[in-house]
Amino acid sequence: MAKQLNVFVENRPGRLESVAKSLRNSDINVRAFAIQDRGDFGLMKLIVDKPKQAQLALAEQGFACAMKDTLAVSVPDQPGNLHKLMAALAENQINIIDAYGFVLDPSKQGVCCVEIENLPQTNAAQAVEDAGFTILEDEQLYNL
Amino acid sequence: MTEKFWNKEIETAPRDQIEKLQVQGLKKVIQWALDTPFYGKKLKKSEINSPDDFNCIADLTKLPFTTKDDLRNNFPRGLLAVDMSEVVRIHSSSGTTGIPTVIYFTQDDVNRWSDIVARSIIATGARKGDIFQNMMTYGLFTGGLGLHYGAEKVGMTVIPVSSGNTKRQVQIMKDFQSTVVHATPSYLMHLHSVIEQSGPGLAGLALRKTFVGAEPHSENTRLKIEEMFGIDAYNSYGLSELNGPGVAFECEFKDSMHVWEDAYIVEIIDPATGQQLPAGEEGEVVLTNLIRQATPLIRYRTRDLAYLTNEPCRCGRTHQRLSRITGRTDDMLIINGVNVFPSQIEEIIMQIPEVGTNWQICLDKDGALDKLTVNVEIYSKMFSGDASQIEKLRSRIKEELRASIVINPIVRLHEPGFLPVSEGKAKRVIDNRPKI
Numbered sequence: 001m002a003k004q005l006n007v008f009v010e011n012r013p014g015r016l017e018s019v020a021k022s023l024r025n026s027d028i029n030v031r032a033f034a035i036q037d038r039g040d041f042g043l044m045k046l047i048v049d050k051p052k053q054a055q056l057a058l059a060e061q062g063f064a065c066a067m068k069d070t071l072a073v074s075v076p077d078q079p080g081n082l083h084k085l086m087a088a089l090a091e092n093q094i095n096i097i098d099a100y101g102f103v104l105d106p107s108k109q110g111v112c113c114v115e116i117e118n119l120p121q122t123n124a125a126q127a128v129e130d131a132g133f134t135i136l137e138d139e140q141l142y143n144l
Numbered sequence: 145m146t147e148k149f150w151n152k153e154i155e156t157a158p159r160d161q162i163e164k165l166q167v168q169g170l171k172k173v174i175q176w177a178l179d180t181p182f183y184g185k186k187l188k189k190s191e192i193n194s195p196d197d198f199n200c201i202a203d204l205t206k207l208p209f210t211t212k213d214d215l216r217n218n219f220p221r222g223l224l225a226v227d228m229s230e231v232v233r234i235h236s237s238s239g240t241t242g243i244p245t246v247i248y249f250t251q252d253d254v255n256r257w258s259d260i261v262a263r264s265i266i267a268t269g270a271r272k273g274d275i276f277q278n279m280m281t282y283g284l285f286t287g288g289l290g291l292h293y294g295a296e297k298v299g300m301t302v303i304p305v306s307s308g309n310t311k312r313q314v315q316i317m318k319d320f321q322s323t324v325v326h327a328t329p330s331y332l333m334h335l336h337s338v339i340e341q342s343g344p345g346l347a348g349l350a351l352r353k354t355f356v357g358a359e360p361h362s363e364n365t366r367l368k369i370e371e372m373f374g375i376d377a378y379n380s381y382g383l384s385e386l387n388g389p390g391v392a393f394e395c396e397f398k399d400s401m402h403v404w405e406d407a408y409i410v411e412i413i414d415p416a417t418g419q420q421l422p423a424g425e426e427g428e429v430v431l432t433n434l435i436r437q438a439t440p441l442i443r444y445r446t447r448d449l450a451y452l453t454n455e456p457c458r459c460g461r462t463h464q465r466l467s468r469i470t471g472r473t474d475d476m477l478i479i480n481g482v483n484v485f486p487s488q489i490e491e492i493i494m495q496i497p498e499v500g501t502n503w504q505i506c507l508d509k510d511g512a513l514d515k516l517t518v519n520v521e522i523y524s525k526m527f528s529g530d531a532s533q534i535e536k537l538r539s540r541i542k543e544e545l546r547a548s549i550v551i552n553p554i555v556r557l558h559e560p561g562f563l564p565v566s567e568g569k570a571k572r573v574i575d576n577r578p579k580i
Contacts, residue, residue, distance in 0.1 A: 006529035008522050010559050038531050041557060062561040064522040066529025097530070 001125075002141045003051040004070040004113065007044040007063050011037070019044055019063065026057035031142060032113065034100035045098065047072070047113065049142045071114045072136040073128055077107050085112060088131035094122050111136065147271070148459075150263035150298075154406050155461045162462065163201045165406045169434030170204070171195035177440040182214065182222040204409065205420065209430065209443045215245040215385065224248055226438050236284045237384045237483065247286075247384060248438035254293065256435040257387045260407050261294020264393035267402065267459070268378040270324045270353055272299030277322035279331060280358065280481075281307040281550075286388025287358050287481070291326050294390060300324070307331065307481075310338045321350040328481035329361040329369060329377075333512030336372045351375050357382065357389055358481035360469040362579070366398075381466060385444055386431050392466045397458050400465035407435045410464065411443070412452055415473045426451040428473050429466070447473045475573065479507065480514045484549050486573050489518065492544050498526040498537045502563035505553075507575045514577060516553040518545065521560050 009015040029049040036043040048054045058065040075081045095117040103110045116124045125135055149155050174195045177183035190208050233249040276295045282288035288306055295302045357380035369377045381401050382389035391408050392401035403410045409432040412421045421427040429448045433441045449471040454464045477484045493503050500521035508515045541555045
């Protein structure tokens, strides 16, 4: 399963810059990121080439940072595929905590990173694969 | 013809008569105190073995002081002077580090206290026939029940609304034509802003007086309240260790608060040396309770700063008057009338594993009311990476603080390293409230 870093950041100027700086200083390459906004704080979600090192670098700078499993699904970049993926999860009563997507290769491939509630207790991976999607493994994702 | 005094003979007694009453009272208190485990030891250490060792008011200084720590360290029954079956009431306040203080009352104690509160009420010119809406919190806190019993004794019509629910307070003021209310100054200002917003303003109200207490405030605040409502506001002083409200109260002339000296011996001391200070000099208020058998309290250091005046009052009362409380000798905060020690907040925060060791509290004004913001840091090692964890943590801190200090705080969670570090003299309390 692919790893994602969730970093606690306060909602005030300069915080994301500070995260980015720590990563730059440790020569970490960010593959994808998103922000989950919760009012006076947020979580910065990062997919990076070296998750373990990135976590250490951020922890060293004092950031509260946790490594989470994320379902990184390769989604063909065509109309209807997001729905197809969501339907597969919905049919199995699987709840999504947070998700973000990006296009990797226009009109060919996109990626959907989905954080699933109680992931280990669900059949999320199976459901997604049964619907015809490919789940990207760690290395595949980091070396996009 | 309305009565001006509740007990004219005592309220206007010559000084030597008051001192005689105090000596008699103190002899009784020493007798009661010797029956408690705490004073039994403490008084004997000061070589006071019987009430006969005490013969004039100057002997007061032979007696040792009692502190809040004494009350905490002897919780729950170290200062109990009667059999528990004689106790009809318990009042308690939360302690500085989790240990509460407790005060017991016999039926006679409650009666004597109520009598002193009744005297206070009459001194302000309120009386039987007034409709009294008590907006002070009922419960373990003494502010609500103290005035309640005194007002009933006077024969006022008492509406025991307790605090909060401002819209309902206003409705009740209209429905029952309340003439006298009891509240903290900041709550009255808040009440006024709610009345203003809700249409017809003060029209339809019958209010004529208010007793204010539980919160230090300035003369300007009083004037503002009086002007806003078009009423008279009377300052009061009391603390739960000394029964509660009614230790001192302003008379109709509103020029400092008469300490009811037949019930409470008041001293002002230099907090550093413990030496008594003369009238007019500011120092720590020290009180001895002469009217409570179940929990005697001798020379209790209140940690409140004030001064006395013994000049004659136009009302004819001879009891000395206490100034407004000008400050504290410790770091106690008063937040919307509730006494809070920063250490209480620290205690609660530090029990929660998901927060770090640094914390800070900020006090601001939100309209007329106080707003408490508690700032804590997320503890990195306990962070799961889920936003829901953070939200749960926030509610938990809020809930635990609300339960223990009875104040609804705003909780802000910060990244590790945001707050000043816990070593040294980090500034933990930031009070931005304008001095009222």
